[in-house]
Amino acid sequence: MHAILEGCIRNDQKCQKVLYERYYGYAFKIVFRYIYRYEKVPDIVNDGFVKLFKGLKTFNKWESTNLEASFLSWLKRIVINTAIDELRRNNLMPEIGNIDETIWEHTTDQASADHLLRYKELISEVKKLPPAYRTVFNMYVIDGYDHQEIAAHLGISVGTSKSNLFKAKAYLQKLLTKEAQQQTGHAIFRQR
Known part of the structure; x- marks a missing residue:
């Protein structure tokens, strides 16, 4: 190297x-x-x-x-x-x-495959966020920036960064809860 x-x-x-x-x-x-x-x-x-x-x-x-x-x-x-x-x-x-499915690596290990599937699902949900929320979420949660760094990079206040992160998490939680309820509903419907 x-x-x-x-x-x-x-x-x-x-x-x-x-x-x-x-x-x-x-x-x-x-x-x-x-x-x-x-x-x-x-x-x-x-x-x-x-x-x-x-x-x-x-x-x-x-x-x-x-x-x-x-x-x-x-x-x-x-x-x-x-x-x-x-x-x-x-x-x-x-x-x-x-998301073009061909960009993801293929694996035969079940644990890795499950992790990759969860990652793809998370990224798919993150992509539904409004752009300002998505950018702050990516920078803070996925890439490890702190709010001071995010504010400096994006030209926003620290408070706005924190607010956007809070709203992004709430938005994702709402999306994931809705999706889980739909999957549970489908599973119950299939069992009958």
Whole structure:
């Protein structure tokens, strides 16, 4: 990993290609949580990698015990910021589109398959949130930003960030409760 990153700093195209191909899927999934138009995501991911390659000299975690984990955290922040910039350019307009099932990894392990199914269901429900709620929810719950960071990134107050998170959670709870009631109703109906 260290050699690949050093090669990228030297603008070695082979190293850049290796890094890009290795982490493209990771970046894609992160951006897709913010931008639900499948056709727009690759452009945003590519913009994120351009920013990464330009700013790699500022990456300051070379001596960390887990270089790859530190790098992934840094990459995650870059692609999230790139996605947020895109949302800002569009005034947080809702992104409409379906989740393309081919982007999810296939697994034969039942526990992993169950986890993947729950993740897909959660993302499907998160996509129904209004854009401002969805962005704050993604940043706080999924990506681990605190309200101060969210406020700074989105140009909103900390109170607005907290309010949007509260409303997003309430909205999701309502959606999930409604869905659970519908499934329970269908199950009872089938048993009769």
